[in-house]
Amino acid sequence: MTYQVLARRWRPQKFEDVIGQDHVVRTLQNAITGDRLAHAYLFTGVRGVGKTSVARIFAKALNCEKGPTPTPDNDCPICNEITSGSSVDVLEIDGASNTGVDDVRELRENVRYMPQGARYKIYIIDEVHMLSNAAFNALLKTLEEPPPHVIFIFATTEPHKIPQTILSRCQRFDFRRISRDGLLTGLKTICNDEGVKINDSDLKLIVREAEGSMRDALSLLDQAISYAGKDVPQGEVSRALGIADRAWISEMADALVARDAKKALAVVDRGHDYGYDLREMLRDLVAHLRNMAVARVVSDPDGLIDLPREEVRAIVEQAGRLEPEEIQVMFSILSRAEDQMGRAPDPKLVLEMSLIQAVQATPAAPVDEAIQRLELLEKRLASEESPRFTPPSTPSSKGSERTLFDSAPKAGPQKTSSFTWQGLLDMAHHKKAHVLCSILETVRFDRFEDGTLTLEAIHGSFEEKQLKDKDVQKQIEGFVQALAGGHPRLKVISRTPALKSPEGGETGRDRALKKEARENPRVKDMEEIFGATVQDVRSLQPGEETPEEDS
Numbered sequence: 001m002t003y004q005v006l007a008r009r010w011r012p013q014k015f016e017d018v019i020g021q022d023h024v025v026r027t028l029q030n031a032i033t034g035d036r037l038a039h040a041y042l043f044t045g046v047r048g049v050g051k052t053s054v055a056r057i058f059a060k061a062l063n064c065e066k067g068p069t070p071t072p073d074n075d076c077p078i079c080n081e082i083t084s085g086s087s088v089d090v091l092e093i094d095g096a097s098n099t100g101v102d103d104v105r106e107l108r109e110n111v112r113y114m115p116q117g118a119r120y121k122i123y124i125i126d127e128v129h130m131l132s133n134a135a136f137n138a139l140l141k142t143l144e145e146p147p148p149h150v151i152f153i154f155a156t157t158e159p160h161k162i163p164q165t166i167l168s169r170c171q172r173f174d175f176r177r178i179s180r181d182g183l184l185t186g187l188k189t190i191c192n193d194e195g196v197k198i199n200d201s202d203l204k205l206i207v208r209e210a211e212g213s214m215r216d217a218l219s220l221l222d223q224a225i226s227y228a229g230k231d232v233p234q235g236e237v238s239r240a241l242g243i244a245d246r247a248w249i250s251e252m253a254d255a256l257v258a259r260d261a262k263k264a265l266a267v268v269d270r271g272h273d274y275g276y277d278l279r280e281m282l283r284d285l286v287a288h289l290r291n292m293a294v295a296r297v298v299s300d301p302d303g304l305i306d307l308p309r310e311e312v313r314a315i316v317e318q319a320g321r322l323e324p325e326e327i328q329v330m331f332s333i334l335s336r337a338e339d340q341m342g343r344a345p346d347p348k349l350v351l352e353m354s355l356i357q358a359v360q361a362t363p364a365a366p367v368d369e370a371i372q373r374l375e376l377l378e379k380r381l382a383s384e385e386s387p388r389f390t391p392p393s394t395p396s397s398k399g400s401e402r403t404l405f406d407s408a409p410k411a412g413p414q415k416t417s418s419f420t421w422q423g424l425l426d427m428a429h430h431k432k433a434h435v436l437c438s439i440l441e442t443v444r445f446d447r448f449e450d451g452t453l454t455l456e457a458i459h460g461s462f463e464e465k466q467l468k469d470k471d472v473q474k475q476i477e478g479f480v481q482a483l484a485g486g487h488p489r490l491k492v493i494s495r496t497p498a499l500k501s502p503e504g505g506e507t508g509r510d511r512a513l514k515k516e517a518r519e520n521p522r523v524k525d526m527e528e529i530f531g532a533t534v535q536d537v538r539s540l541q542p543g544e545e546t547p548e549e550d551s
Contacts, residue, residue, distance in 0.1 A: 007218040010190055012053045013074050015061070019186050019214060020178035021050055027173070028058055029070035037062070038171045040143055040152040042128075044159040045175025048215030051155040052092070054175075055124045056082055058153065059090045063118035078118050080177050089118035095156075101134040108142045111150045121150050128154040129161035136163050143169050177212025180204075180306055187217060196221075196230045201308060202237040208306075209243060242276060249284045250314060252355075253292065256330055257321050261359045265352055278351050280333060289331045292319040296327060330358040335370060384409040419484035421445045427479050437476060439463050444495075451488045453480055459494040467492045 012018045015025045022041075031037055041058075043051040057072070062078045064072035072079050081087035093107075105125065115121040125131075131139075142167065143152060154170060156162065178186075184200075184207050191198055198221075206224065210217035215336070220241060222342050224232055227240035248267050255264035271281050295301045296319040305312050319327065337354035341347040412549070428437045447452040453476070457464035466472050473490045480488040517534050519525055526532045 007215045020182045024173045032068050032070050039146050040048045040170040042170035043155045048213030049175045055153040059122045062120050089115040090122045092124045095125050096130040099132050101138050105136040126155045129156045129158045182205045198232040199234050259359050261356050264355045278395040291315050291344045293327045295319040296324045299457045313359050329361045333358045451486050452489045456493045456495050
């Protein structure tokens, strides 16, 4: 005899066999007992939760020779015909392959005829949302006023696609996902009757992958038995189903906690070489981080983490080594990575880079804490006048300079007070000399002394070459003459791009600037309140505005 899969062999045949849908079963049984039958029912819910099975049981309950009864005997000829799918009075129609208006017109013609042997003619239309709009419209009148011997039962996973005019003519029953405890109990019963030996941890893995669907759970169990036989060794289910081993997920979480990127990437390599679905591995890791977050903030997480007690204890230990904010940051990074992996040509690279990011991530300071620190800094600045920072008095060829800690540029040794660097920039903008504006905004203003404008440009740069062009020099000198009068001339000084000593370290002037900056009271306030450090100090030239990012 041809083998029959578990999902078919263990399909519920009585209301008592239905798992997890007590609200539906009770309502239908009461309707039969109280003779309050509707002419149309709509069963909705995710796949594999018993919609069509309950429809068949309901059909047997109405047509059983001992009925209508809430407990059909499953032994009379009519019940046997419905069970085998050979009943001419209980018709199961696939909505996906009978979508047209002509199919509905044929159905409309057939409903007029009395059932041949049963009490009711019952039409079970699966995936009814696949019908076309024209088919739904053709069904409306029949659905609203069917003959007394006809009952419609519609089943769908997408009720939002059904027109409201159809929904309003049906009694709707929403089938829930089957709980993990319900699935686990059902699988244990089936394994005992089938003579299958499998440990609870592997059954729980099947339950987790089934996502509330008994049909999916039985299909996965069938696959595991085909792979390992009826005596399933521990751990073989993950191999049979291509699911990442929980030990690997725990090892990856350990690597995140220890900030060990090498260890985390090694687990990814093993999973990739073994052939595991890396997106599935990432989903398991994200779920593990969720469990860690729960364990970190809940004193007794046993009822909230659906794992064996030993694994829960291990998760509690892992979570205790991180702050809740750190777990949240890791969770956010890896949750975004799951969506990116679906679009990436190489999902492994996305997973690896996300793990590196998660290892290095640190939580940002809470907003209220940052506000408190800003208020503290504001009070200190208001209560005392911190002395301004001035650069150390070291020999320099420059006429004047200022630092980011000065409130305003100092006056340079200019002979002509009517000339300013900003005035030159404004004139170039006003004259719409766009190329010249770009050059002047890039070079460094040194000084304007004795009718000579001295500018600094990086050696070999485009700006230096332009400043040495006679036409450009003539244009700049013309603008300066308009501002200061006389016969000005332009002098260009070349400079190296980096302020580093030949040995690659900081120059003595750089060190002096940083030392002076660190002794500034305002800088000390920033270091104390925000935990900041001085990274770099740069001198600003007269007329040069403080950049927003440095202010």
